[in-house]
Amino acid sequence: MKYGGYNSGRRSCFVIDRLSKKDRHKRLVQLIDENPFVTDRELTRQLKVSIQTIRLDRMELGIPELRERMKQMAEHSYDQVRSLSLEExxxxxxxxxxxxxxxxxxxxxxxxxxxxxxxxxxxxxxxxxxxxxxxxxxxxxxxxxxxxxxxxxxxxxxxxxxxxxxxxxxxxxxxxxxxxxxxxxxxxxxxxxxxxxxxxx
Amino acid sequence: MKYGGYNSGRRSCFVIDRLSKKDRHKRLVQLIDENPFVTDRELTRQLKVSIQTIRLDRMELGIPELRERMKQMAEHSYDQVRSLSLEExxxxxxxxxxxxxxxxxxxxxxxxxxxxxxxxxxxxxxxxxxxxxxxxxxxxxxxxxxxxxxxxxxxxxxxxxxxxxxxxxxxxxxxxxxxxxxxxxxxxxxxxxxxxxxxxx
DNA sequence: CAAATATTAGAACCTGGTACTAATGTTAAG
DNA sequence: CTTAACATTAGTACCAGGTTCTAATATTTG
Structure with missing residues (x-):
């Protein structure tokens, strides 16, 4: 695979469509925040890196996998609904x-x-x-x-x-x-x- | 495997720990309603039937799998949170x-x-x-x-x-x-x- | 150049299923 | 009693969307 060029450190990038690690992390957080239902595979398309990189990034950022995210949201809403329905x-x-x-x-x-x-x-x-x-x-x-x-x-x-x-x-x-x-x-x-x-x- | 005896039809049961299909369906709906996060495997323990039976039952009753249930709840809560935060x-x-x-x-x-x-x-x-x-x-x-x-x-x-x-x-x-x-x-x-x-x- | 860091590849494994085939148990009707 | 119909169980192949691990390769920095 042809590399666009690394730029993870203090150097500037020389290809536009590849972000530095820091920027990619920011963008990743942003994307998942916008749409928590996004899969790693979809993220590879948005960020133009391999699925392994996406997964390493999630690790570093402490972002759980899609299913875990959905589970947490479901539990949250379940608690809310229960407390809401009690909250007559x-x-x-x-x-x-x-x-x-x-x-x-x-x-x-x-x-x-x-x-x-x-x-x-x-x-x-x-x-x-x-x-x-x-x-x-x-x-x-x-x-x-x-x-x-x-x-x-x-x-x-x-x-x-x-x-x-x-x-x-x-x-x-x-x-x-x-x-x-x-x-x-x-x-x-x-x-x-x-x-x-x-x-x- | 030893059968406790069938009782799906009009006959009475002669073993207590096995329910008729209808009753099992009722109980199944009830259990999933009480705890939507229950897996099929856990249900086999509660209902004393094989996992295939549980799955056939879910099919008949139109109950989606655990992950689908969680996804729906997550989506629901996501919509709710969004509309609620707008609902100042x-x-x-x-x-x-x-x-x-x-x-x-x-x-x-x-x-x-x-x-x-x-x-x-x-x-x-x-x-x-x-x-x-x-x-x-x-x-x-x-x-x-x-x-x-x-x-x-x-x-x-x-x-x-x-x-x-x-x-x-x-x-x-x-x-x-x-x-x-x-x-x-x-x-x-x-x-x-x-x-x-x-x-x- | 060498070491450090970043990225990618690939394989084995996991959960919680679906979809399908087939065997066996049970009951009711003929 | 036999047979058809239904209920239950068993087992296999397959799937998504991952984790975990090892290893190779790319790039940058000292």
């Missing part, structure tokens, strides 16, 4: 006295904040309170009818929100639930919910 | 006149409803309205300060929510935004938002 309620309900009160904890993660400011999007804070307000009502069907809410201070990435719900009164189809959300001792959110319920029980 | 805002903003009005569309899917009733959880409907109310404000930083909301009618699985936001007035750090959400021509949600903004611009 936003936040972990840690205490619940039906028709009386409840407490839930919710940690603000990357996906909950504005990327610019790292401040939580309001609807996540609301979602925790709303979930709890619905959960605390001891009824087959409980739906939010209306709410009056105040965001008292910004909640930042990494902060743990502790929501406390109190059922203020139940009359027929309507229940009034008050929710206060705290970060440590500071109140960050307050909401008055009217929850519609299926009357029974 | 709940709902698709289809029209936006900054500091004036905006429209967004949001379809209620499985993950947004109570599994029992198939009625949308309130916080998703709220999230769409809240996202839009924040988006419509032409400012570097815009955060929900308070809101007064009404859920006028239940929104069901599959329904398309069309939210329309109108900026009512802007004074200093506070902007008032009114949002109405419709399913076809019916109003299902109404909210008055007070949005805090960084004053500038």
């Amino acid at each position: 309620v936003i936040g972990d309900v840690v205490d619940l006295q039906l028709d009386k009160s409840g407490i839930s904890i919710f940690e603000i993660r990357e996906e909950h904040v504005f990327s610019k400011t790292r401040i939580a999007r309001g609807h996540y804070v609301f979602a925790q309170a709303n979930s709890l307000a619905v959960a605390v009502i001891n009824d087959e069907i409980a739906l939010t009818s209306s709410a009056d809410i105040r965001f008292l201070r910004q909640v930042k990435l990494g902060e743990k929100c502790i929501a406390k719900a109190y059922v203020r009164n139940i009359a027929g189809q309507k229940a009034k639930v008050e929710v206060f959300t705290y970060v440590s001792d500071e109140m960050v959110f307050q909401g008055n919910f009217v929850i519609y319920r299926s009357a029974g029980e | 805002v709940i709902g698709d903003v289809v029209d936006l006149q900054l500091d004036k009005s905006g429209i967004s569309i949001f379809e209620i899917r499985e993950e947004h409803v109570f599994s029992k009733t198939r009625i949308a959880r309130g916080h998703y409907v709220f999230a769409q309205a809240n996202s839009l109310a924040v988006a419509v404000i032409n400012d570097e930083i815009a955060l929900t300060s308070s809101a007064d909301i009404r859920f006028l009618r239940q929104v069901k699985l599959g329904e398309k929510c069309i939210a329309k936001a109108y900026v009512r007035n802007i004074a200093g750090q506070k902007a008032k935004v009114e949002v109405f959400t419709y399913v076809s021509d019916e109003m299902v949600f109404q909210g008055n938002f007070v949005i805090y903004r960084s004053a500038g611009e």
Whole structure:
């Protein structure tokens, strides 16, 4: 096979279509990042080197083989789906006295904040309170009818929100639930919910 | 090999540890559902049949091999992660006149409803309205300060929510935004938002 | 030039299968 | 009882997409 010329060291390349080892590694990482489903064979075409080189490169870079990459993604998504389907309620309900009160904890993660400011999007804070307000009502069907809410201070990435719900009164189809959300001792959110319920029980 | 005895037809089994074909199929589906990462070899242990039987069963049931299952899960999660990271805002903003009005569309899917009733959880409907109310404000930083909301009618699985936001007035750090959400021509949600903004611009 | 490094080639082996052929076990129907 | 139909098992060849190893060759640098 005719070589285009080596250029792995400090010398410049004299053929365009062959990259230095460093550059090839960068490109390799980039290609796999763009498309994790690419095989080594496909990579040989993109990088114009032998399949052995691709494999040595993956070794050096600690990039696992295609099947292992797929397995990891599959496991990741499996965990996510499981936690997501469990996450019918936003936040972990840690205490619940039906028709009386409840407490839930919710940690603000990357996906909950504005990327610019790292401040939580309001609807996540609301979602925790709303979930709890619905959960605390001891009824087959409980739906939010209306709410009056105040965001008292910004909640930042990494902060743990502790929501406390109190059922203020139940009359027929309507229940009034008050929710206060705290970060440590500071109140960050307050909401008055009217929850519609299926009357029974 | 000693047979425990067949029982695929209408006859009863006379050995406990061997299931009829139908029951084995059920169990097989169940096992793979519980753990999609199970190999055929592991299944032979659980079901006490040969690996060929397992493979014939998978064929009949249209269950792909382990690697194919993992690939599908990986692809699924890849799509999800990509769409999720784009989904900073709940709902698709289809029209936006900054500091004036905006429209967004949001379809209620499985993950947004109570599994029992198939009625949308309130916080998703709220999230769409809240996202839009924040988006419509032409400012570097815009955060929900308070809101007064009404859920006028239940929104069901599959329904398309069309939210329309109108900026009512802007004074200093506070902007008032009114949002109405419709399913076809019916109003299902109404909210008055007070949005805090960084004053500038 | 020689040593060091980079690249390529090739063979053996692995997992978790598919596809196919064939034998054997079991049951129901004639 | 026999036979056809179905269920199960066994075994072989083959595949993708690798790993692991040895060895040869190319290129660069000292």
